Each structure stands twice: as C-alpha cells, then as structure tokens.
Amino acid sequence: MTSTFRSAKAWLAAGALTLALAAPALAQQSDPKWDAWLQKSQLGPYQKSEKWDEVVANAKKEGEVVVYSSSGTMLKVAEDFAKFYPEIKVKAYDLGSEKTIEKVVREHQAGIYAADVVYSGGTEQMVFDLLPNHRVVNYVPSYLTDKIPAEHREPLLTHVIEAYGVFYNAEAHPQPPIKTIWELTEPQWKGRFSMKSPAGSLTTLMMLAAIVEHSDEMQKAYEQHYGKKLQLSSGVENAGYEFLHRLVGNDIVISDNSSKIATAVGLRGQAKPPMAFSVIHYLTKNQSDNYANAVPYDLTPSALFSYPTYVTVAGQAPHPNAAKLFVAFLMGSKDLNSNSDLKAPFRSGKSLELLQGMAAFYQVGTFSPRTDVPAPPYSEMWPKAKKLTASPEFVKDNIAKISDFWMAETSR
Template identity: 35%
Template sequence: MKKKRKAATGLLVAFTMMFMLAACGSGAGEKTHGGGGKAGGAGGVAAASEWAEQNGLNKTETVDELYAKAKQEGKVVVYSQSSRIKDVKASFEAKYPGIKVEAFNMSTNDIVEKVIREQGAGIYNADVIFVKDASGAVSTELTTKKLVHSYMPADLTAKMVEPYKSKSEGLVPYFSLRAIFYNTDVYKTPPVTNWWDLTMPEWKGKVLMNDPIDSADMMDLFLAMAQHADEMKEAYKAKFGKDIVLNGTENAAYEFFKRFLANDPVLLKSSDEVVEAVGSAAQGKPPIGIGASSKLREVIEKKLSIAATYDVLPRISVVGPSYLYVADKAPNVNAAKLMIRWMAGEADGKSDGFKPFNVMGSWSTRTDNGRTDQPGIDQLKVWDYDSDYFYANFVKFREFWLRMQ
C-alpha cells in the first residue's frame, strides 16, 4: 500500500482517548454546573434529562420567543465538524443582532473527546454540538449518556422524511456519503461499477482515498460493507460470474479489504487532496478516488474535471448523517435552540443558515428545500447507518486493516 501520511493513527488515538475518558467520566470531576451531577454516571444522566425538560428541549417555541430570551444570553458557542460554520456565523449574527457566535471548527473525534473531558471536569462551555456519529462514538458516548440532547421542534420535523422525522436521536438537517470520483476529461462514463473492480490490476496504485484509521467516514463505509458481507458476496459473483473463494478471511467483505489493500491504494489525509488529484486536467490515465460526496461543491471553484458515480454494486455507500444537538447544561440554551433552527433551515426551509450545507453531494432530509440537480434520496442505493454495529466492530476492523498493511 502506498501512503502519503504520517505514521500516527489519529482515529485510533482519538478513540482510545474516548474510552479512557468515558471509563472515568462518571467519577471525573466532582464539580458540577447548574445543579447537574457527574457526567456519565447514573445520577448525571437523570439530572441531565431533568435539565433538558426544564429548559424546554421537548417544546416548539416561536422564533420571536427564542430571540427575546437569546438576546439576554448574548452569545452562542458552537462546536462544529464543518469549516462552513464561519458562513453560518456571519448570517446568524446578521439575522439576530445582539447575539455573538463563538464557533470552533474541529473534527468529530476531537469534539467527542473535548465534550467528554470538559463535562467530566464540570465545565459546560458548548451550546450547540454539530457532528457526525464517528463509528457510533457520538451515539454511545454522548447521546446515551446525556452529554448532549436532542432538540427537534415540530415545525421543522414535520417537513422531514423518515427516519429523520421521528426515529432519529438528534436533528439531522442533511446527510452526505462517501462517493467514487472519476476524471471526466478521460472517462465519459464511470469506469467503476462494482466495488470489486478496485481489486483489478488496472487499478493497482490508482485508487486514492482517506485512510479509515484516520477518517471515521471512511471507516463507517467499510464497517457497513462488513455488516453486509452477504451483499459483497453477491457483488463478487456479479463481477466474476462465480462464487467467491475466501483466502483466510471470514467473509466476502474482509476478503474484499484484503485484496483491495494488496492492490496498493494511495492513502491521503483529506478528501480535498483526493478530488484535486483526480480532477486535475491533462492527465493521461488519472486515478479514481473515494471521498466525501460534498466535495462536489468545489468542482466549479477549483475548475476540476470530476464527477461522482452513485451506481455501484452492491451499494455506493452508507449514509453519513450530520447531527445538531444541544450540549448538556448549555449556558446559552435559548440561543442554542435559535441556532439549531437557523442551521436546519427554519420553519420555511429557506434560512441562510442552511445554505452552506445545501450543496452538491449533500442531501437535505426535508421535502421542501432539497436540490434537484442530483439523485433524490429515494434513488440512492445506500446502507443505513447502524451506530451499534459500528461501535461494536470498529476495533475488529481496525486491527485487521493494520495487520494487512
């Protein structure tokens, strides 16, 4: 395998830290804020649930009501997985004078670690948490333990499709995918139609991607393949016309990982690097790439000759929902509610707070503000996100991946 990254395995370190912090979270820090109890323990969960109810996180209030209260708070603190939060900050402050936005752009892994560490020490700084699930870490370490709370006002969720309307553990304004990118100057149609294509000699050393040890989104895709190994088996037969023969692996998914690694994928640090390398002009035989579908927003800006295919056997990807939560004991809880409404499109779906995320390669969960220039949600052949399975199996996959390198 070809690597273009440092040897440090960032995701491994982050998850190890999460487990260490979570293990001691119920006893870390006697100090509390707002009468809360210790983060992570049974008493802390009960107190956090009571705080959420007392602060109306189960209610739907009007924007005017929230704004009047939020102005008394004066600011809102957001821990964000996306750098586009800077655009949200600008539009929110313009819409709601008197409320300043303090936005911190971090990876989901860093956000999880920071929230666990802060609340374990009795520090409650964040108001809004904007994250993906990171192989089930957010669901297991934050939502279940009530370090963050769901806020799903009825006038927003009424416009959403299932499962985000009533079965989601937090407000999901949109989701994205891992997509396969190809150079449109060279390939007029997608050169890959089956994941097993990536094990063929013509793609040896020609597939660019983020290392799943460093990228939770990439790991989630491979975990979804492992969960649906039966579909990977069927895709093998569709590609080669015969049943798969395993070579020391437990199922077709792990056999795919083994053969794919043997075909020398090039590991890069970000999806930006992937799409720029794939979409550069004047390439004789350009590589293909696996990266964040939302990077399609950069095609025009960076003048990239690139497209993504969503028609790949057995499925193109696993959904990657982006969640908005209110942090436990948020000091500016009304401003947090107002911010979440703003980022989710507000009741009419038209707020400027959602515009930075309503891009090519992202799919709104609402019926009133999605894009029409890409496949609809009902046309995407994707796996559902199973946070319990991902959290229970990421160590197993990680160890296999590292052993095969």
C-alpha cells in the first residue's frame, strides 16, 4: 500500500475520531430548552403547515445564515443565494465531512450554537449521533413532501445522491479493461489503482461499508469470474473484507485529493494509465479538461457505490427561518418539474431560477432525490446501472469495525 499524504499518526488520530463518533448515542431525557426552541422555530413536531411568505419575511429579519458544509460547492450556492436574497448574509464554511461533524459536536458540547445549517454525508454520524443528540433537526419544506420518496425525507432530508465509481482511461482502453472488480487485486494492477483515504472522508467509509455489506454479491462475482470457490485469508470474515485485504495487498495508492486521482486516471496520452475509485462527478473533467475517464457500468458486482448527502437545520440554530429558506433553496424551486427546460450554464438565467441551490450541483454524478427533477447531462447510464449502497443500520453497527480493519491493513 502506498500512502501519498497520510502519516501513521494521522491515520490513528482519524481512526480514534471515527470510533468516538461511531459510539451509540446516549438515551436522551426530556429537554425543555430543546422543546422550547423547536416550538419557537416551528420545527420538528411543531412544523405542521407552513406559511412560506412568513418564513421568508422572518428570514430576512434574521439577516444571516451560517452553513457548515462537507462540500466546497456550497460556496457557489452561497453566491447564488445572495442573488435571490441580498438581505441575508451567508457565511458558508467548507469543512469536509468529518470536520463538519466534529465542529458541530465540539461547539454544542461547549454550549456554542453558531451553525444554522449542517450539510454532510456520513450516515452513522448524522442519523445516529447528531440527530438523536439534538445537534440537528430534520426539516423538509412542506411543498416538497410529495416530491421526495420517504426514504429520502426521513430520518433526514437527502439533498443529493452521489456515488463513488471505478474509473478507467477510455483512450487507452476503448473497452473496459476489467470485467469484475476482483481483477483490481491481480498483479497487472499492482501499484496502479488509487482511492481517497477514508481517514477524514466519511463518504469513502460509506463506500467501504457498501462493499462489506454486499459480501454475498462480492463472493458471487468472484466465483462466477474465476470459476472456483473464494478462499478467505486467515482472520478475514467475508468476501467484502477479503476484497479490501487483497486490494491493499496489491499496493493500492492512497491519496487525500480526489481531483488528483481523477486527473491521474483520465489524462490523455498515457500508455499504462492507472484505475481508481473516484467520485463520479469528476466525469465532468471529460468536458472541462478533455480527460478520458469512463466507468465500466457492466462491472460485477457493481462499478458504483452510492451514498446520500444530508442537509439539516442545526440544533438551536440562531437563525432558524433563514436556515429553512436556505434548505428550501438547496432543494430547488417549487416551479421545477420533470419537463423543465434546463440549459447550461445552469447558474444563470431561467435555469438558475428553477434549480436555485441545486444549480451548482447539477452535473453527472450528483442526483436530486426529487422525482420531478430532470437528470443532468451525460447521466444516461445512471438510472440503469447497478449501484451498491450501505444501509443506515449496517453502517451504524459496522462502521467502526470497518475503520479498524482498514487501518490495520494499511498499517502493515
């Protein structure tokens, strides 16, 4: 295993944080202060029917909204929000998924309630830590209830569905160079496969969790391709863990920079380009930078590992109406529908009016949970392609174990 940016000390520190956040949430007693804030803010059980004009008017009076975000794209959303609501100052912080969670937890433990909106992936931490511990509250704008499936409204609102995928260079390989994900553990790919470090990236951990949870499908893919029974290594529990064990043993390259991973695979003119796990939205580099990245959609058991990114109102948010307005802005306008004529550039003109905060995210690999939003360009394969996803319950019960396994494997 080749680690390009991580020291052993950093790995251990990140692992300790993951374990701390992965601990089961403590049972909550009745909290009058919390209930009073919910009632005043008309959130949770007090949301009921909303008068949207009042929400907007109160948001303008509050005059500010503070956003803690795992995505740098939120800075673009803040710019677009200001075009619609110049009366409201947006303070958006690009923190990454793990640091977003950490900042909220530490501030709340100190009695500091600075954030209004919390935006992050990391199902275990968001759903099973922040939510029951009153660090966030779920908020779904009432006009979107019938436009978003229940699994993306509860227990937290999904803003986008994203995915990691297997990337290869389509210029060097007009046809996918592998048929099963297991071929990445073979000698021809030794030192030629990379991925982002799961230390500090909760979404990368979600991908690993999907692989482990779907171990039966991993085993079936192996045995169908090689025509023999999969033999587990000593101390390895199942096919999902076995794949990770072999992948690390094949001198995987670990990086902290997703963009550099996509660049290394997709640059044209390479005789032997590497492959990688990459966030799917980096396929946009094919248009912006003339890269040759591609996904082998027929890979077994799958080339895609999807995960939700959540948007919530922060617990005890000082500007709850501005938070509601910002969440609604992120989800797109009431007038957006499946027949909307959306044209690039999406962050201007009529497209921006309809997409609103979704405009900055509107690209291949980033999909709205709304059933009435047209798919972004170059997304033809997404609806048909098989995707593996880690369930919230599995993540809750296994994420610390998976993190321990990965840290042990990469420390050898």
